Amino acid sequence: MADVATLVEQARAGRPRSVARLISLVEGASPQLREVMATLAPLTGGAYVVGLTGSPGVGKSTSTSALVTAYRKRGKRVGVLAVDPSSPFSGGALLGDRVRMGEHTSDPGVYIRSMATRGHLGGLAWAAPQAIRVLDAAGCEVVLVETVGVGQSEVEIAAQADTSVVLLAPGMGDGIQAAKAGILEIGDVYVVNKADRDGADATARELNHMLGLGESRGPSDWRPPIVKTVAARGEGIEEVVEALEKHRAWMEEHGVLADRRRRRAAQEIENIALTALRQRIGDLSGDQRLDALADSVVRGTSDPYTAADELIAGLTSA
Numbered sequence: 001m002a003d004v005a006t007l008v009e010q011a012r013a014g015r016p017r018s019v020a021r022l023i024s025l026v027e028g029a030s031p032q033l034r035e036v037m038a039t040l041a042p043l044t045g046g047a048y049v050v051g052l053t054g055s056p057g058v059g060k061s062t063s064t065s066a067l068v069t070a071y072r073k074r075g076k077r078v079g080v081l082a083v084d085p086s087s088p089f090s091g092g093a094l095l096g097d098r099v100r101m102g103e104h105t106s107d108p109g110v111y112i113r114s115m116a117t118r119g120h121l122g123g124l125a126w127a128a129p130q131a132i133r134v135l136d137a138a139g140c141e142v143v144l145v146e147t148v149g150v151g152q153s154e155v156e157i158a159a160q161a162d163t164s165v166v167l168l169a170p171g172m173g174d175g176i177q178a179a180k181a182g183i184l185e186i187g188d189v190y191v192v193n194k195a196d197r198d199g200a201d202a203t204a205r206e207l208n209h210m211l212g213l214g215e216s217r218g219p220s221d222w223r224p225p226i227v228k229t230v231a232a233r234g235e236g237i238e239e240v241v242e243a244l245e246k247h248r249a250w251m252e253e254h255g256v257l258a259d260r261r262r263r264r265a266a267q268e269i270e271n272i273a274l275t276a277l278r279q280r281i282g283d284l285s286g287d288q289r290l291d292a293l294a295d296s297v298v299r300g301t302s303d304p305y306t307a308a309d310e311l312i313a314g315l316t317s318a
Contacts, residue, residue, distance in 0.1 A: 004035045011138040012043070019111055019138050026130040027115065037130065040137040045261075047079070047136035048248060051161030053147045058169040059193040063231040063240075064146045068104050070234075070241045071142050079135030079143040080112040081128060111135060128160055129268045159267055162257060163188045163247050165240070168207065170199035184210055187224050189243045195228035195236065204228060222250050280315050289314060 002021060010018035025036055052060050064080060071078050104110040115131060128145065135143045145161060166187035192204045204226050217223060225243045229236030251257035293311060296302035
């Protein structure tokens with residue numbers, strides 16, 4: 001069994017192996033997970049969490065790497081969670097985004113971790129909120145969360161990030177994709193990457209038009225900016241960082257940041273509670289109470305909703 005207090009102390013001292021051990025405890029749903037979270041709780045709240053999402057092929061990993069470089073130039077410690085599809089065989093991360101961020105692997109001020117979705121819909125690993133807490137407590141001032149980017153499920157990043165960055169690219173039908181996926185509602189900053197390609201200006205205009213068709217905004221409301229970049233060459237990345245800093249300042253001024261973090265914590269609590277309830281229901285498989293309720297529904301002496309109410313009452317009173 002790992003000594004959690006020692007691991008946390010070493011992680012805060014910047015030891016990447018200890019950070020890795022803590023995230024592994026999170027991913028593996030270790031029996032020590034509660035102790036880990038309780039130890040980390042007073043040490044969190046300082047990291048600025050930026051989510052990056054978009055369709056496959058728009059350059060999320062390249063953009064993430066370029067943002068790491070930009071933040072490191074500003075002296076910030078940076079953590080990266082690159083959430084990959086799961087291997088159907090091992091359950092591990094399939095793409096390994098760390099390969100595309102190799103230039104940062106020797107930098108002690110950067111921690112990069114690939115996480116597998118493990119079948120979780122929404123483009124994010126179920127353990128991502130706890131992993132963000134680990135990086136936060138370990139002293140990362142900025143945490144970049146790069147999602148799988150799987151069409152309509154991209155929108156889940158909005159629930160985990162302080163600021164959501166939506167990446168698009170010309171020539172990929174991203175205008176239609178943006179409207180279909182619902183990412184027009186979740187983006188705080190929009191980036192048209194690969195802006196050296198034909199159609200970049202048209203993509204930016206189309207996106208601007210779509211944003212203009214959205215809900216009306218007051219003078220003090222945030223208007224998501226559109227930034228054009230060529231991430232592979234680092235072009236436009238400073239403008240992205242400036243847009244992120246402006247959004248953070250606006251959120252702090254209007255109380256939006258605290259509200260987002262409160263809602264994020266509420267959702268995390270709800271997910272943990274629901275997971276615990278599902279496990280308890282799963283433990284009832286073949287149990288006499290569940291069988292009796294099922295028989296009553298089959299006979300018509302009860303209905304599924306009433307039976308479910310009885311099951312929940314039994315679980316919560318147990």
